[in-house]
Amino acid sequence: MKNLIKKMSLACIALAMLSCSDDDNNTPQQQTIAAIAAGNSDFSTLVTALNRTGLTATLDGNGQFTVFAPTNAAFQTFFSSLGSNVTVNNVDVNVLKNILLNHVVATEIKSTDIPAATYVSTLSPISTAANAPTISMFVQKSGATVTINGGVDSKGAVVSTADVDASNGVIHIVNRVIQIPTLVDHVVDNPEFDTLQTVVTSTGGAFGDQSAVLSALSGLTAASPATLFAPNNAAFTSLISELTTAGISPTGPQFSSVLQYHVVGGNVRSTALPSVVSGSSAGVVPTLNGQNITISLTGGAKITGTFSPARPASNIIATDIQGSNGVIHVLDKVLLPTL
Incomplete structure (x- = not known):
C-alpha cells in the first residue's frame, strides 16, 4: 500500500510538472517593435518608411529601443508640410531615414521612468561622418502627459498612447512626426x-x-x-x-x-x-x-x-x-x- 501511494504521488508531481511545461509552451512570445508595427494598420506608413530606409531589421533585432511611433495621420500631416505631392514613397530616402532615427532612442524608457524634464540622445546623426554626434530630444512629463520637443506648437509631438511593450523595447505612439530640432x-x-x-x-x-x-x-x-x-x-x-x-x-x-x-x-x-x-x-x-x-x-x-x-x-x-x-x-x- 505504501508503495502504491508513493507511486501515485510521483505520478501527480510528474503530471503537475507536465502541465506547467504545457502552460509555458502556450505562452505567446512577445513581438518585436517591427512586428508590432507590421500588425497595426495605423502604422502602415511607418512600416513602409522602415522598409524603404532599411531600418526594419534594426527594430526587429536584438537590443533595447524606445520608439516614438507616428501614426498614419501624423505622417500625412508631415508630408503635406513638405509639399502637396510628397509621400512616404517619394520623399528623399536620406531625409526619411534621419527623421525616423530621430524617433528612436537606444535604450528602453517606460513612461513611468520619465522625469519632469530631461534630454535623451536619438539615433539621428548630425552628419555622415563616422561617430557623428546624434540629435538630442527634449522630453517633458506633466502628470500622465509626455511631450517631445515642445509638442505640436513647436516641431515636436505629444504621446497619445504610452508603453506598448515589445521584446526589444517599448513603443510610445505620438500624434505628430518629430522634426529634427535646430539650435x-x-x-x-x-x-x-x-x-x-x-x-x-x-x-x-x-x-x-x-x-x-x-x-x-x-x-x-x-x-x-x-x-x-x-x-x-x-x-x-x-x-x-x-x-x-x-x-x-x-x-x-x-x-x-x-x-x-x-x-x-x-x-x-x-x-x-x-x-x-x-x-x-x-x-x-x-x-x-x-x-x-x-x-x-x-x-x-x-x-x-x-x-x-x-x-x-x-x-x-x-x-x-x-x-x-x-x-x-x-x-x-x-x-x-x-x-
Missing part, C-alpha cells in the same frame, strides 16, 4: 531658456532690437554650425539684479554684444573642451562678438569673460544639447564682455 528650436522648446528666448526675439523695448542676432542663429547650418553657451532663467535673474545694483542699464546694441558673446564657431562638444583648454590658446576662444572667453576645467567646467571689474566664472551645468546646426551647453551665469 534655436532647442532654446524655444525648453522652459529653462524662456528668458533667453525673450531677449533673442526682442524687437525693441528694454532689450532693444535683436533681430540680427536671431537671424544669425537661425541661419546656422550643418556645414557651418555654432556652439551656444546658453544662460538659464536663473542666470538672467541674477544678472538683472547685479546690473541694477551696479547702476548699469545696457543699451540694445550692448545686449546684442552680450548675446553674441555666448556663441562660438563650430560644433564644440564637451569631449572637445579638454583639447581647447590644453591647446596653444590655453582655453581662450573667440566669440561671435569679436571678444574672447576663457574656458577652464579646474574644479569643473567654467567660463570667464572680459568684463571689468572681474566677475565670478560661469559654470557649465549641462552639456551637449545637440541640434542639427549646433550644440548647447547650459550656464548658471550670464557672460559679460567688455561693454
Whole structure:
C-alpha cells in the first residue's frame, strides 16, 4: 500500500510538472517593435518608411529601443508640410531615414521612468561622418502627459498612447512626426531658456532690437554650425539684479554684444573642451562678438569673460544639447564682455 501511494504521488508531481511545461509552451512570445508595427494598420506608413530606409531589421533585432511611433495621420500631416505631392514613397530616402532615427532612442524608457524634464540622445546623426554626434530630444512629463520637443506648437509631438511593450523595447505612439530640432528650436522648446528666448526675439523695448542676432542663429547650418553657451532663467535673474545694483542699464546694441558673446564657431562638444583648454590658446576662444572667453576645467567646467571689474566664472551645468546646426551647453551665469 505504501508503495502504491508513493507511486501515485510521483505520478501527480510528474503530471503537475507536465502541465506547467504545457502552460509555458502556450505562452505567446512577445513581438518585436517591427512586428508590432507590421500588425497595426495605423502604422502602415511607418512600416513602409522602415522598409524603404532599411531600418526594419534594426527594430526587429536584438537590443533595447524606445520608439516614438507616428501614426498614419501624423505622417500625412508631415508630408503635406513638405509639399502637396510628397509621400512616404517619394520623399528623399536620406531625409526619411534621419527623421525616423530621430524617433528612436537606444535604450528602453517606460513612461513611468520619465522625469519632469530631461534630454535623451536619438539615433539621428548630425552628419555622415563616422561617430557623428546624434540629435538630442527634449522630453517633458506633466502628470500622465509626455511631450517631445515642445509638442505640436513647436516641431515636436505629444504621446497619445504610452508603453506598448515589445521584446526589444517599448513603443510610445505620438500624434505628430518629430522634426529634427535646430539650435534655436532647442532654446524655444525648453522652459529653462524662456528668458533667453525673450531677449533673442526682442524687437525693441528694454532689450532693444535683436533681430540680427536671431537671424544669425537661425541661419546656422550643418556645414557651418555654432556652439551656444546658453544662460538659464536663473542666470538672467541674477544678472538683472547685479546690473541694477551696479547702476548699469545696457543699451540694445550692448545686449546684442552680450548675446553674441555666448556663441562660438563650430560644433564644440564637451569631449572637445579638454583639447581647447590644453591647446596653444590655453582655453581662450573667440566669440561671435569679436571678444574672447576663457574656458577652464579646474574644479569643473567654467567660463570667464572680459568684463571689468572681474566677475565670478560661469559654470557649465549641462552639456551637449545637440541640434542639427549646433550644440548647447547650459550656464548658471550670464557672460559679460567688455561693454
